[in-house]
Every structure is written in C-alpha cells, then in structure tokens.
Amino acid sequence: MVSAFSVSRACLTKGPQRPSLRSMNRYYHHVLACNQWNPQRFIPFMVAEKRVGWLRHDHVGLLIPFQSIFDICDRSVTLVDNLATKEARTAAIDHVGRTLAAQGSVPPYRGEAFAAAPEWGDEILFDVDRGLVPFFGVKGYGVHLNGYCTSQTGIDMWVGHRSATKKVDPLKLDNVVAGGIAAGYGIAETLLKEGAEEAAMTPELLAAAQPAGSIHYRLEVAEGMRDDILFLYDLELSQDFEPRNTDGEFDSFERMPIARCLDLIAGTDQFKFNVTLTLIDFAIRRGLIGPDHPEYALLVSGLRGGLIPEIEIPKN
Numbered sequence: 001m002v003s004a005f006s007v008s009r010a011c012l013t014k015g016p017q018r019p020s021l022r023s024m025n026r027y028y029h030h031v032l033a034c035n036q037w038n039p040q041r042f043i044p045f046m047v048a049e050k051r052v053g054w055l056r057h058d059h060v061g062l063l064i065p066f067q068s069i070f071d072i073c074d075r076s077v078t079l080v081d082n083l084a085t086k087e088a089r090t091a092a093i094d095h096v097g098r099t100l101a102a103q104g105s106v107p108p109y110r111g112e113a114f115a116a117a118p119e120w121g122d123e124i125l126f127d128v129d130r131g132l133v134p135f136f137g138v139k140g141y142g143v144h145l146n147g148y149c150t151s152q153t154g155i156d157m158w159v160g161h162r163s164a165t166k167k168v169d170p171l172k173l174d175n176v177v178a179g180g181i182a183a184g185y186g187i188a189e190t191l192l193k194e195g196a197e198e199a200a201m202t203p204e205l206l207a208a209a210q211p212a213g214s215i216h217y218r219l220e221v222a223e224g225m226r227d228d229i230l231f232l233y234d235l236e237l238s239q240d241f242e243p244r245n246t247d248g249e250f251d252s253f254e255r256m257p258i259a260r261c262l263d264l265i266a267g268t269d270q271f272k273f274n275v276t277l278t279l280i281d282f283a284i285r286r287g288l289i290g291p292d293h294p295e296y297a298l299l300v301s302g303l304r305g306g307l308i309p310e311i312e313i314p315k316n
Contacts, residue, residue, distance in 0.1 A: 025294075025295050026262075026265075026295065027262075027265060027266060027276075027289070027295055027299060028295045028298050028299060028302065030265060030273075030276040030277060030280065031217075031277065031280075031298070031299060031302035031303060031307065032302070032307070033219075033273065034217040034219050034273060034274060035217050035218060035219060035302065035307040035308065036219055036220060037218055037219060037220040037225065038220070039309060039311050041056055041057060041220070042054040042055060042056050042137065042225065043055055043057070043060065043074075043077060044075075044076045044077075044311075044313055044314065045076070045078075045079075045136055045137060045138075046077065046079070046313075047078070047079045047089065047116075047125045047126070048079075048084075048125055050118045050122075050125070051118060052116050052117065052118050052125055053116070053137035053138040053139075053225070053227075054136075054137030054224075054225045054227065055077050055135075055137060055224070056137075056220075056224050056225065059135060059224060060072060060077055062100060062105050062106075066096050066099075068080070069083070069095075069096060075314040076313075076314050086124060086125060086126055086127070089125060089126035090126040090128070092126075093126050093127075093128050093132070094128075094129070097109070097128070097129055097131075097132045097135075100135075101131075106131065106132060106135050106223070107131045107223060108131060109129045109131050109132075110129055110130040110131040111129070112129070112130045112180075112182050113127040113128065113129060113182060113183040114127065114128055114129075114130050114133050114138070114140060114141075114180065114181070114182060114183055115183040116128050116133075116136070116138040118139075119139070120139070120141060120229065124183075127183045130180065130182075131223075133226075134221055134223035134225055134226055135223055136224070137224050137225035137227055138227070139228070139229060140180060140226065140229075141180065141181040141187075141228070141229050141230075141231065142178060142181060142190075142228065142229075142230045142231070143177075143178065143179060143181060143187055143190045143191050143194060143230070143231050143233065144175045144177070144178040144230050144231070144232055144233070144275070144278045145175055145177035145178065145191065145194075145195065145209060145232075145233045145234075145235055146175060146176075146212070146232065146233065146234045146235070146278065146282045147176035147177065147199070147235050147237050147243070148234065148235070148236060148258070148282075149236070149237050149238070149239055149241075150236065151239070153257070154257060154258065154259070155257070155258040155286065155288075156255045156256060156257050156258065157176075157255070157256050157257075157258050157261050157279070157282075158176040158199075158237065158243055158253055158254075158255055158256075159173045159174060159175070159176065159253065159254050159255075159256050159261065159271075160174040160175065160176055160198070160199075160243070160245070160249075160250040160253050161173060161250060161251045161252045161253070162174050162249065162250060162251070162272065163248060163249055163250060163251050164251070165248070166249065168272070168273075169273060172269075172270060172271060172272045172275075173254075173270050173271045173272065173275065174250070174271070174272050174275050175275055175278055175279075176198070176243050176253065177191070177194050177195045177198050177199050177201065177243075178194065178198070178275070179194035179197075179198070181231075187231050191206055191209060191233060192206055196246070197245075197246055197247040197249075198245055198246070198247060198249060198250060199243035199244065199245065199253075200243065200244040200245070200246055201243070205235075205237075205241075206235070208236070209234065209235040210233060210234045210235070211231070211232070212232040212233055212234045212281075212282075212285065213232055213281070213285075214229055214230060214231050214232060214304075215229070215230045215232065215277050215281060215303050215304070216228070216229045216303075216304060216305035216308065217274070217305070217307075217308075218305075218308050228274065230274065230277070230278065232278060232281065234282065234285075258279075258282075258283065258286075258288060259288075261279050262279070262280075262283055262288070262289075265279060265280065277303055280299060280303065281303050284296070284299060284300065284303075
C-alpha cells in the first residue's frame with residue numbers, strides 16, 4: 001500500500017500545470033515550483049486573534065471531533081479562548097496530533113518540537129511536533145549555510161549527498177549545512193548545532209559565517225502547507241577543509257564548481273527542492289546572475305516571497 005505522504009510534490013499542484021516552465025527559463029521554474037498553492041483550498045488557523053497557520057479544507061474535517069479545542073466555521077478555524085497559555089495550547093495540540101497520528105491521518109511524530117508564532121520574533125503561542133507543522137500550516141524556519149572555496153578558477157561549493165533515509169528528497173544534493181530551527185533554539189544556536197552535526201564544523205570556524213538574508217516560500221505538500229523562511233549564511237572555507245558528517249544525514253560531500261551547480265539547477269532536479277533557491281540567491285549576490293539576466297527581477301522578487309498573495313484574514 002502506498003502511503004498518501006509519499007506522493008510527490010508534482011502530483012500536489014492544483015490548477016493549471018506548467019509543463020514548459022523549464023523550457024521557458026533556466027532558474028525561475030524552481031521559484032515557481034516552491035510557491036505552488038491555491039489559497040481557495042485553505043482557511044486561516046487562528047490563535048489568540050492572530051493567524052498562526054493555514055488549514056487545508058480536508059484537514060479541517062479531521063478536527064471536527066475536537067470541538068472542545070477548536071471553533072470551526074466556514075472561513076477559519078480558531079483555537080478556543082480558554083486555552084490561554086502556551087502550555088495549555090501545546091498540550092491540546094499534542095493531544096490532537098497524537099490522536100490523528102494513531103489513526104494514520106497525519107505522519108508519525110518526529111520527536112522534535114517547533115515553535116508556532118505568527119511571525120519570527122513574535123510571542124510563541126504553542127509548540128508543535130515537527131511532523132505536524134505542515135498539517136497546521138504554521139511557519140517553519142531553517143538555517144542554510146553556503147560553504148564555498150575560492151581559487152584562480154572561480155568559486156567551488158561544498159554540497160552534500162543526502163542519505164537514502166531522509167524523509168524529504170532522499171539522495172538529492174544539499175547545502176553543506178542546513179537544518180530546521182527547533183523550539184528553544186535561535187538562529188545562531190541552530191547554525192552551531194547543525195554545523196557540528198552535519199559537517200563537523202567547530203564554533204571557531206562557524207564564527208566567520210556571514211548572514212546573507214532570507215528566503216520565503218509557501219508550498220502545498222501532501223501533509224498540508226509548507227510556509228517556510230530560510231535564514232542564509234555564507235562561509236568561505238580553506239582549501240584544505242573537508243566536511244565530515246556525524247549524524248548520518250549525508251552519505252558524502254562533493255566540492256563542485258558553482259557553474260556546475262547552476263547547470264544542474266537549470267536542467268535537472270538533482271538538488272533538494274529548496275536548496276535550489278539558496279544557490280540561486282548565492283549566485284545573484286555574487287554577481288553570477290546579474291541585473292542583465294532576463295530572470296533577474298523575477299528571481300529577486302520571488303525569493304523574497306513576492307509570489308505569496310496577500311489574503312484577507314476574517315475579523316471576528
């Protein structure tokens with residue numbers, strides 16, 4: 001029996017398909033692919049009078065048995081007002097999630113909590129298992145590090161070959177360091193944690209990493225909605241540095257010329273779906289994709305959330 005959660009993203013896009021996107025452009029089709037969602041298929045998930053997520057209509061039906069936890073109407077789903085603390089909300093969401101996971105209605109728990117808030121830096125309204133983040137459509141945050149070397153021949157990127165055991169995009173190419181920001185961790189803490197686990201990078205080495213902005217995309221997936229913001233860092237590495245994985249998430253690493261990376265992005269799907277965006281952004285910032293490129297303006301806008309429509313939030 002094939003699990004519903006193994007369906008590829010290509011099967012999830014609703015509405016008109018774009019079979020000729022790659023023939024139309026080299027890079028922008030990846031930005032479009034990460035922003036495929038239909039607002040009419042989702043309604044806001046409200047907590048403490050703030051939108052904290054997006055619930056797909058078929059998922060709303062799964063919440064009907066939990067009427068002591070959710071107020072459900074045609075235009076929104078709201079966590080009940082008497083769940084007034086972070087702890088109470090976390091416990092209620094956890095009860096719902098474990099019940100649905102036991103029924104097979106949502107993916108199994110991943111044992112890692114993410115903080116749910118309307119925006120980065122806002123008050124955390126509750127914690128939720130990472131496996132449930134797309135179900136409730138809450139924002140997910142990650143840190144991605146572009147590790148690169150420079151020489152007389154140009155820029156080389158260190159890329160990782162993802163393990164076959166990875167839940168998302170197994171065996172594809174990845175940044176040398178990348179990971180989600182778990183509850184209780186900040187951006188810098190996550191960079192240090194993931195750098196050590198994924199590439200055996202020391203805190204002293206990572207101290208030289210330079211913040212390089214962020215990327216925002218919103219994508220419907222089998223589990224619901226990925227509303228992701230990736231915080232980017234660049235780190236120039238010495239010629240003799242070689243990453244070494246310590247947590248089993250990468251099978252190996254490869255030092256690849258940036259031109260080769262861009263060729264693979266333009267013509268293949270060998271990179272993890274959102275890593276294509278981080279490398280395109282790196283190429284823009286390094287002048288490898290310049291203002292005279294026909295996709296330049298579209299890429300710059302799309303990487304910063306320019307394809308995410310403004311949706312009116314219902315007033316009580």
